[in-house]
Amino acid sequence: MTMSGAVIRARGLVKHFGRGQSLVRAVDEVDLEVPEGQTLAVMGPSGCGKSTLLHLLGGLERPTAGEVWVAGRRIDTLSERALARMRRRSVGFVFQSFHLVEELSAAENVELPALLAGRSPREARRRAMLLLDRVGLAGRARHLPARLSGGQRQRVAIARALVNEPLVVLADEPTGNLDTAATLDVLRIFEELRAAGQTLVIVTHDERVAATADRLVSMRDGMFVDDTHLAAARPRGLGGLGGLLGLGD
Numbered sequence: 001m002t003m004s005g006a007v008i009r010a011r012g013l014v015k016h017f018g019r020g021q022s023l024v025r026a027v028d029e030v031d032l033e034v035p036e037g038q039t040l041a042v043m044g045p046s047g048c049g050k051s052t053l054l055h056l057l058g059g060l061e062r063p064t065a066g067e068v069w070v071a072g073r074r075i076d077t078l079s080e081r082a083l084a085r086m087r088r089r090s091v092g093f094v095f096q097s098f099h100l101v102e103e104l105s106a107a108e109n110v111e112l113p114a115l116l117a118g119r120s121p122r123e124a125r126r127r128a129m130l131l132l133d134r135v136g137l138a139g140r141a142r143h144l145p146a147r148l149s150g151g152q153r154q155r156v157a158i159a160r161a162l163v164n165e166p167l168v169v170l171a172d173e174p175t176g177n178l179d180t181a182a183t184l185d186v187l188r189i190f191e192e193l194r195a196a197g198q199t200l201v202i203v204t205h206d207e208r209v210a211a212t213a214d215r216l217v218s219m220r221d222g223m224f225v226d227d228t229h230l231a232a233a234r235p236r237g238l239g240g241l242g243g244l245l246g247l248g249d
């Protein structure tokens, strides 16, 4: 962690796509600090650069210019290998279209990042079952994604994002493909995570999702045009995420 407690820090962040006449400034000189325990919502019209920003913050893409720090470590200059390791250990991703592995059961999907991070099969299974229980899917552990509803798939994806106890969860329109009931299920889980002190960045078009955040930034043309603090970030709750999930060390 940095002295300021920022889990994520970006300075002068720029991402361009294409060149010449077709140059797109997807992210244009963004500065950002996300303190530990903050839930940050990012809103803005389609194409304003929200997803690109999230990908830069989580090391899925490299900036054209600027710097990104995760837990006090600069990541935009890391090798591909080191970047992949950083993502596995420190970042949990949740996507609009779930991105589950269709050939694997719900439990196996959740276990996968734990195994890739070097945990034993037994420990990976233990974590997966605990997390599936936490998201209300203990009874669906053996189901393939095709047999799950959209809301259930997204809850599996959230469990997967949490399995390595990430420093930050980055969610890209996590309720974008969900009906109201499933959206509320997902919001309840995010609310639980927030209460436990999990740092969260959520890109969303949904006002209900944004309303659960501590801070709301609005983007337009790759830039922040508004920044509203709705609540002070809370320190990690008793036991933090590990305590909430009963994961231990």
Ligand SMILES: Nc1ncnc2c1ncn2[C@@H]1O[C@H](COP(=O)(O)OP(=O)(O)OP(=O)(O)O)[C@@H](O)[C@H]1O
Pocket (backbone or CB within 6 Å): 017, 018, 024, 025, 026, 044, 045, 046, 047, 048, 049, 050, 051, 052, 053
């Ligand atoms: N890989 C890419 N190659 C070329 N252009 C891209 C690429 N990714 C994003 N862009 C462009 O960058 C801009 C920002 O896209 P981005 O997906 O970040 O926006 P967004 O705010 O997340 O949009 P939406 O809400 O529709 O998901 C858009 O003009 C988009 O077309």
